[in-house]
Amino acid sequence: MTTPAKDPTPDTFPTAELLGGAAELLRPDGPDHDVVVSSRVRLARNLAGFPFVAHASRTDRNQILDLCRHRLAAADGPGPFTWLRVHDLKAVDRSLLVERHLISKQHAKGAMAGGQGGPDEPRAAAISLPLERLSAMVNEEDHLRLQSLRAGLALADAYRDADALDDHIEAGLDFAFHPRLGYLTACPTNVGTGARFSVMLHLPGLRMTGDIEKVKRAADDMSLAIRGFYGEGSQNIGDFYQLSNQTTLGKSERVLLHDMESSIVPRVIEYERLGRRMLIERRRDILEDKVSRALGLLRSARLVASDEAMGLLSHVRLGIVLGLIPDVPLATVSGLMLLVQPAHLQRKIGREMPQAERRRARADLLRATLGREGLLRDDPAR
Amino acid sequence: MLCECGQAEATVHEVLIKGDKQVARHLCEQCARKAGIDPKPSGSMTELIAKHAMGHSMGIGAQIVTAPKRAASCPSCKTTYDSFKQNGVLGCPECYTTFLEVLTPLLERAHEGATHHVGKIPRRALDSTKSHPGSRIDALLGSLEQRAERLATLRKQLDEAIRAEQYERAAKVRDEIRSLGEIVDEGAEPEPS
Numbered sequence: 099m100t101t102p103a104k105d106p107t108p109d110t111f112p113t114a115e116l117l118g119g120a121a122e123l124l125r126p127d128g129p130d131h132d133v134v135v136s137s138r139v140r141l142a143r144n145l146a147g148f149p150f151v152a153h154a155s156r157t158d159r160n161q162i163l164d165l166c167r168h169r170l171a172a173a174d175g176p177g178p179f180t181w182l183r184v185h186d187l188k189a190v191d192r193s194l195l196v197e198r199h200l201i202s203k204q205h206a207k208g209a210m211a212g213g214q215g216g217p218d219e220p221r222a223a224a225i226s227l228p229l230e231r232l233s234a235m236v237n238e239e240d241h242l243r244l245q246s247l248r249a250g251l252a253l254a255d256a257y258r259d260a261d262a263l264d265d266h267i268e269a270g271l272d273f274a275f276h277p278r279l280g281y282l283t284a285c286p287t288n289v290g291t292g293a294r295f296s297v298m299l300h301l302p303g304l305r306m307t308g309d310i311e312k313v314k315r316a317a318d319d320m321s322l323a324i325r326g327f328y329g330e331g332s333q334n335i336g337d338f339y340q341l342s343n344q345t346t347l348g349k350s351e352r353v354l355l356h357d358m359e360s361s362i363v364p365r366v367i368e369y370e371r372l373g374r375r376m377l378i379e380r381r382r383d384i385l386e387d388k389v390s391r392a393l394g395l396l397r398s399a400r401l402v403a404s405d406e407a408m409g410l411l412s413h414v415r416l417g418i419v420l421g422l423i424p425d426v427p428l429a430t431v432s433g434l435m436l437l438v439q440p441a442h443l444q445r446k447i448g449r450e451m452p453q454a455e456r457r458r459a460r461a462d463l464l465r466a467t468l469g470r471e472g473l474l475r476d477d478p479a480r
Numbered sequence: 481m482l483c484e485c486g487q488a489e490a491t492v493h494e495v496l497i498k499g500d501k502q503v504a505r506h507l508c509e510q511c512a513r514k515a516g517i518d519p520k521p522s523g524s525m526t527e528l529i530a531k532h533a534m535g536h537s538m539g540i541g542a543q544i545v546t547a548p549k550r551a552a553s554c555p556s557c558k559t560t561y562d563s564f565k566q567n568g569v570l571g572c573p574e575c576y577t578t579f580l581e582v583l584t585p586l587l588e589r590a591h592e593g594a595t596h597h598v599g600k601i602p603r604r605a606l607d608s609t610k611s612h613p614g615s616r617i618d619a620l621l622g623s624l625e626q627r628a629e630r631l632a633t634l635r636k637q638l639d640e641a642i643r644a645e646q647y648e649r650a651a652k653v654r655d656e657i658r659s660l661g662e663i664v665d666e667g668a669e670p671e672p673s
Contacts, residue, residue, distance in 0.1 A: 280597025348594020
């Protein structure tokens with residue numbers, strides 16, 4: 099049997115708070131939550147007077163950490179923020195932050211441009227707990243990446259918070275800014291506003307009707323990026339797609355925000371709802387079968403991989419918002435979508451496990467949460 | 481790097497993938513024409529700038545990138561344009577000034593033709609210009625000429641939005657023009673003596 103892993107350093111990772119279920123992401127009543135899982139605004143900022151991260155010395159990067167930490171901790175700002183030195187975290191905890199979309203995979207690895215970097219590079223994450231609405235990565239590709247999150251379609255609210263946090267930091271630190279090019283970023287694709295407005299969409303209807311390709315083409319025409327569940331370079335899992343602007347120069351934040359929130363995303367939502375209505379009207383049997391099978395599998399399977407779980411939970415989510423599954427709350431599914439991920443699962447169970455063991459633990463957790471466990475708990479075979 | 485002819489600087493770099501082997505050729509513009517290679521860069525507009533800057537074109541098998549005129553290296557961080565092409569990231573804020581000329585076409589491709597920032601300006605920095613007008617506001621908003629260009633960009637966006645009957649969008653652009661106007665007016669006013 100596996101014994102709990104020994105911690106080489108005292109464990110101050112806020113596991114209990116992160117897994118406490120209070121996160122904004124789990125709120126089931128966000129605007130247009132039937133299609134839009136979450137809205138996110140990211141601002142890329144760099145401190146004046148320092149080279150960008152990949153060219154900065156270790157001393158510079160440590161100094162950048164100190165400056166940002168100090169500024170984020172200032173009492174008059176939004177927050178409070180929990181400060182995590184990412185280079186000191188265990189691998190499982192870095193993965194947990196990736197699974198919660200609080201840091202990027204690149205930041206977890208400490209990877210830098212040109213194949214440099216590694217897990218020991220000085221870098222940090224700041225998180226406003228317990229809601230996790232605001233967070234920051236320090237020393238990722240840019241010195242500062244601010245993130246603001248809301249459940250459902252609420253980009254304007256998310257931007258308001260991000261803007262206020264940005265002002266607060268700038269009140270004490272000079273940002274690199276160019277009169278013609280705006281906020282300067284390590285990669286010229288982010289220069290200008292440095293703002294990325296993105297929404298996580300659940301599009302099972304469009305996938306089933308085959309119209310998802312049309313949406314992808316339309317997005318491309320409008321210079322928008324459609325990405326997978328974990329952003330750049332990731333696969334789509336369970337019909338979740340992240341839609342975001344690519345252009346950051348020449349369009350103001352309020353125009354970008356308007357284009358996304360009032361023009362583009364509502365059209366995709368409408369299109370997805372139309373697809374779902376069509377499926378209900380013309381292929382109700384197939385749809386109900388898909389949803390019920392998914393729930394059935396989650397309630398009875400003994401070994402479940404994380405991608406499989408995500409795919410099944412995606413169908414259950416669809417079933418819930420269409421009223422086909424009356425007895426499972428949406429928040430439960432949102433919570434499970436996090437808890438079935440490898441790092442979350444290990445932290446929830448309280449020990450690190452090899453993959454095979456995780457499949458079993460994941461299936462146990464799913465059964466326990468989705469309702470049948472009561473009947474099976476006293477199974478003598480266990 | 482010299483061209484194969486040994487007489488001129490190679491500005492056209494072609495990489496052919498034959499089987500799993502890469503064959504690279506470095507030619508001057510004249511030799512490139514003789515070899516039937518179009519020395520203009522090719523590639524899809526929607527391709528990200530980083531990829532573009534790194535020399536990935538959309539052509540199958542071959543990549544053709546013209547070497548731009550460049551400053552040797554950034555005086556502040558010593559980053560060269562070649563290393564930017566390799567890594568996709570610049571070395572420091574100063575690099576934008578150093579490489580502005582060669583970066584401009586890349587920026588236009590990545591940002592739907594845009595060359596000027598419109599939108600947020602750091603607030604405290606902007607407020608501080610009120611007590612020190614002149615050079616400080618130039619550092620944030622650019623010269624009068626650049627400010628005029630920014631306004632022109634916005635007016636064009638306003639026209640486009642109205643022509644497309646996107647009135648809500650037009651209103652957002654108008655707000656932007658108004659706030660920029662206010663900033664410029666405030667900043668331009670001399671201190672009361």
